[in-house]
Amino acid sequence: MSHAAPVIPEALTFDDVLLVPKRSPVSSRSEVDVRTRLSRHIDLAIPIISANMDTVTEAEMAIAMARLGGLGVLHRFMAVEDQVEEALKVKRCENLVIDAPYSMTPDRTVGEAEALMHEKGVTGIIVVDGEGRLAGILTSRDTLFADSPGRPIAELMTPRERVVTASPGLDVDAAKDLFRTHKVEKFPIVDDQDRLVGLVTIKDIIKRMRYPNATKDDRGRLRVGAAVGINGDYLERAVALVSADVDALVVDVAHGHSDQAILAIRKLRKRFPKIELIAGNVATAEAVEELVGLEIDAIKVGVGPGSICITRIVTGAGVPQLSAVLACARAAARAAVPIIADGGIRASGDLTKALAAGASSAMIGNLLAGTHESPGITISRNGRKQKLCRGSASVMAQLGRAHRAGFRQSEEELSEIVPEGVEAVVPLKGEAADVVKQLVGGLRSGISYCGARNILEMQRNASFQRMTPAGLRESGFHDVEVFH
Numbered sequence: 001m002s003h004a005a006p007v008i009p010e011a012l013t014f015d016d017v018l019l020v021p022k023r024s025p026v027s028s029r030s031e032v033d034v035r036t037r038l039s040r041h042i043d044l045a046i047p048i049i050s051a052n053m054d055t056v057t058e059a060e061m062a063i064a065m066a067r068l069g070g071l072g073v074l075h076r077f078m079a080v081e082d083q084v085e086e087a088l089k090v091k092r093c094e095n096l097v098i099d100a101p102y103s104m105t106p107d108r109t110v111g112e113a114e115a116l117m118h119e120k121g122v123t124g125i126i127v128v129d130g131e132g133r134l135a136g137i138l139t140s141r142d143t144l145f146a147d148s149p150g151r152p153i154a155e156l157m158t159p160r161e162r163v164v165t166a167s168p169g170l171d172v173d174a175a176k177d178l179f180r181t182h183k184v185e186k187f188p189i190v191d192d193q194d195r196l197v198g199l200v201t202i203k204d205i206i207k208r209m210r211y212p213n214a215t216k217d218d219r220g221r222l223r224v225g226a227a228v229g230i231n232g233d234y235l236e237r238a239v240a241l242v243s244a245d246v247d248a249l250v251v252d253v254a255h256g257h258s259d260q261a262i263l264a265i266r267k268l269r270k271r272f273p274k275i276e277l278i279a280g281n282v283a284t285a286e287a288v289e290e291l292v293g294l295e296i297d298a299i300k301v302g303v304g305p306g307s308i309c310i311t312r313i314v315t316g317a318g319v320p321q322l323s324a325v326l327a328c329a330r331a332a333a334r335a336a337v338p339i340i341a342d343g344g345i346r347a348s349g350d351l352t353k354a355l356a357a358g359a360s361s362a363m364i365g366n367l368l369a370g371t372h373e374s375p376g377i378t379i380s381r382n383g384r385k386q387k388l389c390r391g392s393a394s395v396m397a398q399l400g401r402a403h404r405a406g407f408r409q410s411e412e413e414l415s416e417i418v419p420e421g422v423e424a425v426v427p428l429k430g431e432a433a434d435v436v437k438q439l440v441g442g443l444r445s446g447i448s449y450c451g452a453r454n455i456l457e458m459q460r461n462a463s464f465q466r467m468t469p470a471g472l473r474e475s476g477f478h479d480v481e482v483f484h
């Protein structure tokens with residue numbers, strides 16, 4: 001008896017397709033709205049998330065991404081305390097009210113105050129008495145011409161009666177009014193007993209005005225995500241990160257449709273019923289249906305599309321990213337769970353295609369790894385400035401983790417490592433904001449080409465067409481010599 005040959009379905013990725021241009025209602029790119037959802041309860045002004053890779057996202061990148069209206073996900077390849085510290089840096093960086101301002105008692109000396117200001121990088125110290133009641137304020141201007149570093153700060157500070165203060169609970173507009181009226185640069189917040197409970201600085205107000213679309217929590221702090229694994233200390237890590245008020249936990253595992261990943265997600269959900277829980281990575285509708293049943297808040301889609309991934313070469317498994325996003329988004333739409341397209345975005349056109357295919361946002365590694373805000377040093381190779389971009393499953397990343405955990409592998413153990421990622425370099429390319437601006441600008445045009453005004457409309461209107469290799473060749477620049 002002969003068996004029928006199995007039907008092997010075809011799967012496509014970004015370069016296999018184009019979006020069909022449609023009549024556009026948009027007269028200017030600026031009219032296009034790119035707001036979206038990260039997860040079931042968190043909205044974003046732009047659909048871009050920086051990858052939880054050790055060469056992409058620590059606090060500096062996460063701050064930049066949140067200010068721009070996206071989000072950064074802190075990688076997990078560091079000690080729990082270090083990841084918590086990175087999260088706190090993001091949370092502290094743009095408070096309207098600084099909760100615990102640096103303070104000193106009036107008997108301390110100018111020298112001590114200057115040392116503290118220098119160490120903490122601030123330009124003023126709040127002076128309080130032994131009971132924590134406001135006694136004055138000392139700024140670097142007051143100490144500039146002090147004749148002796150041994151003088152008590154009480155002699156140089158602006159005394160309590162001349163300090164402008166406010167009560168707890170003030171909002172941004174009230175703060176702006178105070179700055180406008182009194183022309184001061186900072187004012188302490190005091191309770192009804194005149195005890196110091198906070199500080200508002202003009203610098204923080206300026207930062208707010210500069211980033212009107214920033215992704216913020218309900219206390220006005222920048223939002224940040226943080227990755228956890230599914231083995232070892234992942235639960236303790238999650239407890240520490242949740243205590244540091246991270247806004248989303250991202251389960252970081254290459255094959256998120258596995259018994260162990262599901263067990264870990266169940267435990268995390270049980271332990272933290274309210275935290276935004278992002279699960280992944282998966283690439284099939286079956287996986288999405290199973291994860292949706294675990295009450296997660298978003299799903300990361302991508303098995304093998306990343307620039308530094310060799311999972312498909314090493315294991316033979318994966319799904320070309322456009323088909324993966326199409327299938328997963330359709331399955332997740334039934335439960336209204338957003339999809340994050342993770343990996344393989346090389347240009348704004350890929351971002352547009354991923355969103356048109358149903359993703360609510362895209363996670364980006366490579367394109368951000370070369371920016372100033374990514375962790376790590378800039379190196380010079382053959383006269384070009386570059387930064388490292390390495391796969392989380394690359395040999396060096398795996399070795400680094402083992403060393404940090406105190407393991408020293410034998411040669412035999414080293415030969416057992418089967419990397420699913422590579423170490424690479426990418427060109428140094430300026431600030432993350434410049435990369436994001438190009439991506440968002442291209443996306444806005446792409447949405448307009450689809451005859452839409454926003455991402456949801458594009459998802460309803462978009463038609464993909466397949467192209468041949470000749471179509472792809474024609475799509476890039478050709479028959480010219482490009483200046484570098």
Ligand code: XMP
Nearest residue numbers: 306307309311343344365366391392393421
């Ligand atoms: P891009 O293309 O933006 O992709 O650089 C970033 C995504 O790649 C994934 N990633 C890996 N995948 N082996 C893999 O198969 C790895 O070593 C690896 N490291 C990162 C990850 O999903 C990331 O967000």
